[in-house]
Amino acid sequence: MLRNYKENRCYIVAEIGGNFTNFAQAKKLIDEAYDCGVDAVKLQTYRADTISSKNAIFDMENTGVISQYDLFKKYEIDKELHERVFDYIESKELDWFSTPSHSTDVDMLDELRVPAYKIGSDDAINLPFLKYVAKKNKPIILATGMCTLQEIRESVSTILGEGNDQLILLHAITAYPTHSKDVNLLAIKTMINEFPGIDIGYSDHTIGTNACICAAVMGARVVEKHFTYDKSAEGPDHILSASPKEMKEIVDKIREFEIMCGNGIKKPALGEKVTRVNNRKSIVASIDIRKGEVLTENNVSIKRPGSGIEPKFYEQIIGKKVNVDISKDQVLDWCDFN
Structure with a gap:
C-alpha cells in the first residue's frame, strides 16, 4: 500500500529514474525531494537487453536521433543499487516504487517488496505485461501517453479482469518535452467521467511548473514530475525535470489550492x-x-x-x-x- 496516498489530497511523485547512475546522486535527489515535501520518489527499472532491440532509435527533442539500446544501457541500474535507493527513500518516510519494463523487472521489484508498480506509457497497451503485473495484486499506476480512450478501456478491462482493482490512471503526453499546445489537460476530465471509481492523475513532461499545478486544479489525484538537482546535468530527462525550486513551487501551490478548496459548504467564512x-x-x-x-x-x-x-x-x-x-x-x- 502507498501510505502517503490520502483522500482529498493530491499525491505528488518525484520521478528520479534516469537522472542518476550511482547512490550518491540518488541520495542527493532523494534529500532534495524530501525537502520539497513530495509524497513519493519513483525509479525506473529496466535492462537494455529486455526493453529494446538494438535497432530501436529515439528521435525526440530532448535526445536527437540516438540508439535506444545504448541510452538504456548507460542508465540501467542493478538490483543492489535499487535496494540501497529504496532503503534510503524508506528512511525518509516517503513512498517508493518503480516502473518495470519486463516481467523479470517485475519479479525483481517484487523481491525487493515494492509496494506498487508504475506502468509507463510505452507499456500501456502491452496487455500480456499488464496481466502479469496485475497478478502481483499490488496497486498499479498506469500512464496513458499515446493512447486512445478505447485503448485505455482495453487496458483497464485487462487489469480488472485479473481481479486487481487497485488502479490509478495518469493522463500523459509522450513527447519530451511536451509543449503547452499538446498538454490537453481536459483529457483529465474526460478520464474522470469515463472511469468513475478510478482515481485519475497526470504525468508531466513539460518544462516548468504550470501544467502540474493546473492538473491538480482540474482534479488530478496524482501528479508525477521528473526531478533533478541540476537541469544542465548529462542525460535526456534533466532538461524537462523540475529543479528543487520548481518542485517546491509545485508542492506548495497544490497544497495551497487544497486549503483554498475548503469543504464546499456555502456559508460565511x-x-x-x-x-x-x-x-x-x-x-x-x-x-x-x-x-x-x-x-x-x-x-x-x-x-x-x-x-x-x-x-x-x-x-x-x-x-x-x-x-x-x-x-x-x-x-x-x-x-x-x-
Whole structure:
C-alpha cells in the first residue's frame, strides 16, 4: 500500500529514474525531494537487453536521433543499487516504487517488496505485461501517453479482469518535452467521467511548473514530475525535470489550492465574522428623527454598517412611528418604533 496516498489530497511523485547512475546522486535527489515535501520518489527499472532491440532509435527533442539500446544501457541500474535507493527513500518516510519494463523487472521489484508498480506509457497497451503485473495484486499506476480512450478501456478491462482493482490512471503526453499546445489537460476530465471509481492523475513532461499545478486544479489525484538537482546535468530527462525550486513551487501551490478548496459548504467564512457586520448595510436615519414622527423614505436610508435592521425589512418599517429620538446616521433598531 502507498501510505502517503490520502483522500482529498493530491499525491505528488518525484520521478528520479534516469537522472542518476550511482547512490550518491540518488541520495542527493532523494534529500532534495524530501525537502520539497513530495509524497513519493519513483525509479525506473529496466535492462537494455529486455526493453529494446538494438535497432530501436529515439528521435525526440530532448535526445536527437540516438540508439535506444545504448541510452538504456548507460542508465540501467542493478538490483543492489535499487535496494540501497529504496532503503534510503524508506528512511525518509516517503513512498517508493518503480516502473518495470519486463516481467523479470517485475519479479525483481517484487523481491525487493515494492509496494506498487508504475506502468509507463510505452507499456500501456502491452496487455500480456499488464496481466502479469496485475497478478502481483499490488496497486498499479498506469500512464496513458499515446493512447486512445478505447485503448485505455482495453487496458483497464485487462487489469480488472485479473481481479486487481487497485488502479490509478495518469493522463500523459509522450513527447519530451511536451509543449503547452499538446498538454490537453481536459483529457483529465474526460478520464474522470469515463472511469468513475478510478482515481485519475497526470504525468508531466513539460518544462516548468504550470501544467502540474493546473492538473491538480482540474482534479488530478496524482501528479508525477521528473526531478533533478541540476537541469544542465548529462542525460535526456534533466532538461524537462523540475529543479528543487520548481518542485517546491509545485508542492506548495497544490497544497495551497487544497486549503483554498475548503469543504464546499456555502456559508460565511470565519474571517467574515467582523466584515459581515461592518461591510453590510442596515436601515439608518438619514436626518434627525424626533419621537412620535413617522418613518418615511425621506428620513431613512440604507447605509453601512450592518449591525441594525436588514434592508429586506425596509418596506415593512416605512410608516412606523418612532418612540425615541433618533440621530442622523443612527442605525435603527426594532425597539425604536411601534
